[in-house]
Amino acid sequence: MKPETPAELAADLMFLLNQATYALATDMSAGLTHLGVSTRDYCVLLTAQTGELTQKELGDLCSLDKTTMVVTIDGLERAGLAVRQPSSTDRRARIVQVTDKGRDLVKEAREIVDGIYAGILDELPARERSVFVDSLVRLVGAGGRLAEPSHVGPAIRRRGTRSVN
Structure with missing residues (x-):
């Protein structure tokens, strides 16, 4: 936080x-740049490794809309990091599987991310670190008050104005 941050903002939960x-x-973006992946790519690959997830399930877990998810998976496939496989239970769905190359990249990226996390948490006294992380998990985990938006509806897409030549 910048030193000139007004006191009202310094105590505002949303701002913080x-x-x-x-x-x-x-x-994280800066740390992952040399690996050629974005934080979004990393999130999708890391999450896809947790089980047989469809594109939709993966998108929901990573908080990505359908269009962004498709573009992300397209890029991961082109890079040889993931593949889509037909679901055995729903012929319309595709399971996202991480390739060996993708798993190797996640392992390397995880070391970078863990270093970033450690650097951040090292700013807190040791006795406060687990309390901080446990509190965040409680707030954003399943059933937590911040697990998902409680009053926000789906995004409204508006057509742009068209120019006539």
Whole structure:
């Protein structure tokens, strides 16, 4: 937080969480750049390794809309990091599987991410680290107050104005 941050903002939960998210995302982006993946790519690959997940399930877990998910998986497939396989239970669904190359990349990326996390958590006294992380897990985990938006409907898409030549 910048030293000139007004006191009202320094105590505002939304401001604090937003600032933390922005700073962490920037650090992770910079850390993963040399691997040729984005934080979104990393999230999708890491999450896809947890089980047989469809594109939709994976998108939901990574908070990605359908279009962004398709574009992301297309890129991961082109890079040889993931493949789509037909689901054995739903012929319309595709399971996203991480390739050996993708697993190797996740392992390397995980070391970078763990280093970033450690650097951040090292800012807190040892006795506060687990309390901080446990509290966040409780707030955003299943059933937590911040697990998902409680009052926000689906995004409204509006058509842009068209110019006539």
